[in-house]
Amino acid sequence: xxxxxxxxxxxxxxxxxxxxxxxxxxxxxxxxxxxxxxxxxxxxxxxxxxxxxxxxxxxxxxxxxxxxxxxxxxxxxxxxxxxxxxxxxxxxxxxxxxxxxxxxxxxxxxxx
Amino acid sequence: xxxxxxxxxxxxxxxxxxxxxxxxxxxxxxxxxxxxxxxxxxxxxxxxxxxxxxxxxxxxxxxxxxxxxxxxxxxxxxxxxxxxxxxxxxxxxxxxxxxxxxxxxxxxxxxxxx
Numbered sequence: 096x097x098x099x100x101x102x103x104x105x106x107x108x109x110x111x112x113x114x115x116x117x118x119x120x121x122x123x124x125x126x127x128x129x130x131x132x133x134x135x136x137x138x139x140x141x142x143x144x145x146x147x148x149x150x151x152x153x154x155x156x157x158x159x160x161x162x163x164x165x166x167x168x169x170x171x172x173x174x175x176x177x178x179x180x181x182x183x184x185x186x187x188x189x190x191x192x193x194x195x196x197x198x199x200x201x202x203x204x205x206x207x
Numbered sequence: 208x209x210x211x212x213x214x215x216x217x218x219x220x221x222x223x224x225x226x227x228x229x230x231x232x233x234x235x236x237x238x239x240x241x242x243x244x245x246x247x248x249x250x251x252x253x254x255x256x257x258x259x260x261x262x263x264x265x266x267x268x269x270x271x272x273x274x275x276x277x278x279x280x281x282x283x284x285x286x287x288x289x290x291x292x293x294x295x296x297x298x299x300x301x302x303x304x305x306x307x308x309x310x311x312x313x314x315x316x317x318x319x320x321x
Contacts, residue, residue: 128309135216137298137311138252153308185252193240193259193302196309198252 097121101186101199108176108206116171116202118186126189127169128153128196129161131182138185144169145192176206209234211301211312219318220289227274228284228315230299237261238304241275241282246314247295255297258282260304286317294319 102117120127128143130153140153142161150161158180160172169188173180183203187196210233220226232241243255258266258275265273270290274283286293299312 130311135313137211137313140308140310143308154310183250187252193257193304195242195254195257196244196252197254201250 099186099188099197099199101184101202104200104202106202106204108173108204110176110178110206112176114173114176116173116184116186116204118169118171118199119167120169120188120197121167122188122190122197123166124188124190124197125166126192126196127163128187129159129169129171130185130187131155131180132185132201133182141171141184173204178206180204181206209236209301209303209310211299211310213297213299213312213315215315216313217316217318219320220286222289222291222319222321224289225285225287226289226317228286228297228299228317230282230284230312232280232282232299232301232312234280234301234303236303240302240304241273242300242302242309243271243273243282243284244298244300244311245293245295246298247292252298256284289319291319291321293317 099120129141130138144150144163186199239260241258270287296314302309
């Protein structure tokens with residue numbers, strides 16, 4: 096098993112550009128989430144999904160879109176990048192709500 | 208809304224000693240789950256331990272144990288026989304039993320000194 100795979104690992108965007116952060120897991124986990132990590136603020140939930148076709152907003156959803164067409168994939172789309180979206184992004188998955196997450200290795204995004 | 212507080216931004220401990228990291232949370236729920244995650248310098252997030260609120264027995268995983276005080280809404284992590292590899296950021300996390308969001312605290316940076 097590869098676990099949770101995030102691509103790319105690093106990305107630099109210009110303000111106003113759009114892009115998609117990819118997340119894939121091969122563990123058949125139903126629960127998947129996207130977090131952003133900023134210094135001194137821990138991890139903040141952007142969007143999450145409890146199964147294919149079902150997504151919901153987290154604490155900081157503005158400027159981001161998600162979809163979950165398959166159990167394996169949960170991409171995060173930045174619609175129009177802003178410097179405030181400079182952060183490290185983590186994707187995580189879990190087989191059940193209370194099991195605890197397996198995290199990907201993160202994507203460091205810089206918006207200039 | 209649920210909140211998670213970690214009042215110690217930074218801590219240090221001598222190798223082989225014991226250290227306790229604090230976590231408090233705010234909720235009106237009776238059924239919920241608590242977690243501690245470790246993030247070493249590699250940036251990889253790793254689940255350390257989990258606790259179900261309806262279980263009174265404190266969870267343990269090898270050198271890691273928790274002190275869960277439900278009435279006080281406290282969930283501290285004790286690391287025994289600290290090792291250099293324990294140097295990391297530690298995050299406390301909360302999840303309401305009837306909900307699906309996991310909320311993280313701001314983290315405590317732990318340094319193990321040789």
